Every structure is written in structure tokens, then in C-alpha cells.
Amino acid sequence: MKVIATTRKAQGTSASRRLRRADKLPGIVYGGHEPATPIELEHNPIFYALRKEKFHASILTMELDGKEELVVLRAFQMHPYKPQVMHIDFQRIAADEKVTMRVPLHFSGAEESPAVKVDKAIISHTVSYVEVQCLPRELPEFIAVDLSKMESGMTLHSKELAVPAGVEVVTDVVVASVIAPVEEEVTVAEGEEAAEAPAAAEAK
Numbered sequence: 001m002k003v004i005a006t007t008r009k010a011q012g013t014s015a016s017r018r019l020r021r022a023d024k025l026p027g028i029v030y031g032g033h034e035p036a037t038p039i040e041l042e043h044n045p046i047f048y049a050l051r052k053e054k055f056h057a058s059i060l061t062m063e064l065d066g067k068e069e070l071v072v073l074r075a076f077q078m079h080p081y082k083p084q085v086m087h088i089d090f091q092r093i094a095a096d097e098k099v100t101m102r103v104p105l106h107f108s109g110a111e112e113s114p115a116v117k118v119d120k121a122i123i124s125h126t127v128s129y130v131e132v133q134c135l136p137r138e139l140p141e142f143i144a145v146d147l148s149k150m151e152s153g154m155t156l157h158s159k160e161l162a163v164p165a166g167v168e169v170v171t172d173v174v175v176a177s178v179i180a181p182v183e184e185e186v187t188v189a190e191g192e193e194a195a196e197a198p199a200a201a202e203a204k
Contacts, residue, residue: 119181
């Protein structure tokens with residue numbers, strides 16, 4: 001995915017306001033062996049890109065003043081109530097250096113698991129992404145999580161996930177767990193008990 005930006009000459013709160021009124025987005029790109037660079041981008045392409053899962057977990061190509069470099073999205077700020085991105089941060093990366101990134105999880109197979117089919121339990125997804133470390137070219141778009149083998153009482157940890165070669169899961173967290181079904185107790189309402197008492201007396 002490609003991001004087109006230009007170096008932002010004017011800085012400060014007033015300058016950022018003027019940019020936003022012109023449908024521009026202020027931001028910054030930092031890291032690598034170069035100083036942090038204030039940038040400006042077209043607002044709408046970034047606004048719609050942020051809606052895509054891939055934009056948050058991919059190595060991006062930034063064309064800055066006509067020169068291309070690899071970056072990743074690190075942070076962004078939204079307006080409290082308007083559909084507007086206020087600021088965005090990117091980090092430079094090198095093709096031969098490992099990066100640490102959040103990668104989304106795609107769950108499947110829960111309905112086929114013994115926990116759901118046999119025991120009528122529920123499989124809870126406790127996280128929607130995990131942090132991984134790898135070279136930029138090895139970064140997966142997502143990690144598939146197969147829940148079809150889950151049984152009652154089981155929990156699935158991130159370190160147990162099947163990940164591509166060269167990819168390492170950084171932290172060990174619970175990814176999914178089986179929640180046992182709650183048995184509902186059938187109680188007789190007080191009014192029904194009162195009605196049943198005379199009927200029982202008459203029967204005698």
C-alpha cells in the first residue's frame with residue numbers, strides 16, 4: 001500500500017488548522033537514520049485507508065517529496081465527534097531489520113469444535129491481534145486461528161498459534177477460551193405455588 005506525502009513547511013497549531021481546513025492532514029515520519037520529518041497528506045485517502053485492517057498491519061511505501069521509503073503506521077488521532085483524522089504518525093523501517101508489529105487474528109472453525117457441537121459451550125475470543133517480530137518482507141497480513149479442535153476447559157495461547165516461517169510471536173497471551181454453558185434453574189413462581197395448594201387440597 002502506498003502513501004503520498006510532502007514535507008510540511010509551516011508548523012504549529014495555527015498551521016495545522018489551516019491544513020485541515022484545506023482537507024490536508026498533518027503528520028510526522030520518524031525513525032531510521034534520518035531526523036523526524038513533519039509531513040502533510042491528503043486527508044480523504046488516509047481517512048478511508050484507516051478503515052481497512054490491512055493498512056494497520058502492513059509495510060507501507062511512503063512517497064515523500066518524490067522519494068520512496070518503507071514505513072509503518074504507528075499512531076493516529078481522530079476528532080472527538082467529526083469524521084476527521086487530526087494527526088498521523090509513521091515510522092521508517094529498513095528492509096533488512098526486524099520490526100515489531102500488531103497482526104490481526106482471523107478466527108474460524110468454532111462451530112465445528114467439540115466444545116460447541118457436543119458440549120454446547122461458547123468459545124470466547126479474548127484478543128483480536130498479537131504482536132509479532134519479523135523482517136518486513138515476512139510480515140503476514142493476518143494470522144489464521146483454527147478453533148475446530150477446541151474442547152471444554154481448553155484455552156489457546158498466542159505462542160501455540162501456527163505462524164509463517166521467520167515470524168515470532170512476541171508476547172504469550174490467551175487468544176481464545178471455552179466458556180461452559182450456564183444451566184438455567186426452573187423455578188415455580190409464588191403465584192403458581194399458591195394456586196397449586198388449593199388444587200392439591202381438593203384432590204384429597
